[in-house]
Amino acid sequence: MLIGLVRHGKTDWNKDGRIQGQTDIPLNQEGISQAISLAERLSREARIWDAVISSDLQRANATAKIIAERLNIPLLDSDPRLRERFFGEVEGTKEQERHERWGTNWREVADGVESNEEVRKRGLSAINDWKTTFPDRNLLVVSHGSFLAQILAEVCSDLEDQYLSNLSYSILELRDDSWHPQLYNCTIHLQT
Template sequence: MLIGLVRHGKTDWNAEGKIQGQTDIPLNIEGIAQAKALAERLSGEERIWDAVVSSDLLRAYATAQIIAEKLELPMLDSDPRLRERYFGEVEGTKEQERHARWGKEWRSVAEGVEPDADVRARGISALKQWQLEYPDRNLLVVSHGSFLAQLLAELCSELEDQHLSNLSYSILEHRDQRWHPQLYNCTIHLNP
């Protein structure tokens, strides 16, 4: 089984440097163009994906729709387990505001920030369900930066921790009872 992991396209809040979390912000014009760029790239590569599944938040769902339509792939029902980490009272703030209000360790101080273990558990739950329901299908998963970073860290601890760019594309292959990275945080489709 292969899973592709795609971070949604850019939003106005991404452009402003605001943390979105589960606040439901739509793609902006650049984000739509980014999604189209990945869809175009994938349409020119060997077809490996059988279906697309995404978070139920607008920015991920719209990204997934653009890709699925271009590749003529079915979209599975959106899955709230694929939502971004809930950032509680931090949602809508910029880094400077967070540091001023809670300090550099804001993740452990601010109210309502979802713990890493909970984010990872949501991702693993979805993955195990797909392995049971679709053992012979390769799924392209469209989600969010912090969520995907936690899932990748859980599945492939040997990967270097990198910031996942908007519309980054990673591929993991399941074999020998573990996940193996085939591609990580690739954005060549965004290069002019």
């Protein structure tokens, strides 16, 4: 089984440096273009994906729809377990605002910020369901930066921690009940 992990395309809040969390912000034109670029790349590569699934937030779902349509593969029902980390009262703020209001350890002191453990638990729940429901299918998963970083850290602890860019593409392979990275944080499709 393969799982592809894709961060959604850019939004106006990404452009402005605002933390989105579960605030439902749409893709901007650049984000749509980024999704098209990855879809075009995948359409030229050997076909490995059987279906696409995404978070139910519109920026991820719109990215997934563009890819699924270009690859002519099913877009499965969105899954709220794939949502971005909930950032509580921090959502909509820029880094300087966060540091001024809560300090550099804002993740620990601001109200309502979902913990790493909570994010990992719901992500692993989804992955374990797919292993049972789709054992012979390769799924392309479109989600969010902080969520994907937590999942990668949980299932591939040897990976270098990198910032996951918008429309970054990673591939994990399930072998002997362990996940092995085949591609990590690739954005070559955006370098045109």
